[in-house]
Amino acid sequence: RKEVEQDPGPFNVPEGATVAFNCTYSNSASQSFFWYRQDCRKEPKLLMSVYSSGNEDGRFTAQLNRASQYISLLIRDSKLSDSATYLCVVNMNTGNQFYFGTGTSLTVIP
Amino acid sequence: GAVVSQHPSRVICKSGTSVKIECRSLDFQATTMFWYRQFPKQSLMLMATSNEGSKATYEQGVEKDKFLINHASLTLSTLTVTSAHPEDSSFYICSARSAGGLANYGYTFGSGTRLTVV
Numbered sequence: 001r002k003e004v005e006q007d008p009g010p011f012n013v014p015e016g017a018t019v020a021f022n023c024t025y026s027n028s029a030s031q032s033f034f035w036y037r038q039d040c041r042k043e044p045k046l047l048m049s050v051y052s053s054g055n056e057d058g059r060f061t062a063q064l065n066r067a068s069q070y071i072s073l074l075i076r077d078s079k080l081s082d083s084a085t086y087l088c089v090v091n092m093n094t095g096n097q098f099y100f101g102t103g104t105s106l107t108v109i110p
Numbered sequence: 111g112a113v114v115s116q117h118p119s120r121v122i123c124k125s126g127t128s129v130k131i132e133c134r135s136l137d138f139q140a141t142t143m144f145w146y147r148q149f150p151k152q153s154l155m156l157m158a159t160s161n162e163g164s165k166a167t168y169e170q171g172v173e174k175d176k177f178l179i180n181h182a183s184l185t186l187s188t189l190t191v192t193s194a195h196p197e198d199s200s201f202y203i204c205s206a207r208s209a210g211g212l213a214n215y216g217y218t219f220g221s222g223t224r225l226t227v228v
């Protein structure tokens with residue numbers, strides 16, 4: 001079983017739509033959780049950290065469910081510029097091992 | 111914010127030759143840097159953890175004699191792909207966290223190197 005699993009999509013949504021991605025992780029001892037965004041042929045960039053209480057940054061909301069071992073990312077009022085691959089990233093402990101999901105592809109259509 | 115510079119961004123080399131990729135932290139000291147590899151439509155896979163002044167730690171299945179890592183200073187780590195073969199063609203990317211940074215702040219990635227071995 002993979003440490004981090006994501007639905008690869010693709011998700012094709014119209015502008016203005018709300019879209020949600022989920023990601024599950026296998027290790028219940030995982031400490032830190034992140035969503036990264038990766039544009040085609042470019043490096044991943046941190047979108048937001050995911051906190052136990054959930055957190056929001058503009059149109060983006062991240063949630064963590066430790067009991068079910070999943071994190072989610074909600075994007076409201078989708079923009080064309082949101083088109084990218086969204087990577088779920090989990091840090092298994094307080095050390096340095098990060099595990100990446102395969103990413104979920106999002107295309108926002110005019 | 112923290113910036114990691116990776117060079118070159120793209121390289122094409124002949125089979126059997128060696129390629130060196132540099133990763134520099136520009137505005138912070140990175141005691142630890144990480145090297146990842148990403149094949150098309152796959153996730154980033156950690157290859158090795160590079161620690162300043164000591165030997166790198168390689169993930170299972172990654173040949174340490176083929177992928178040489180040197181982290182001689184707090185701002186520079188290099189990955190050398192020795193005797194490259196076409197199957198080594200991939201997107202290589204480094205990342206680092208500033209010394210003393212909290213795990214919750216994530217890592218900064220270099221811009222990546224696309225290696226093509228012909």
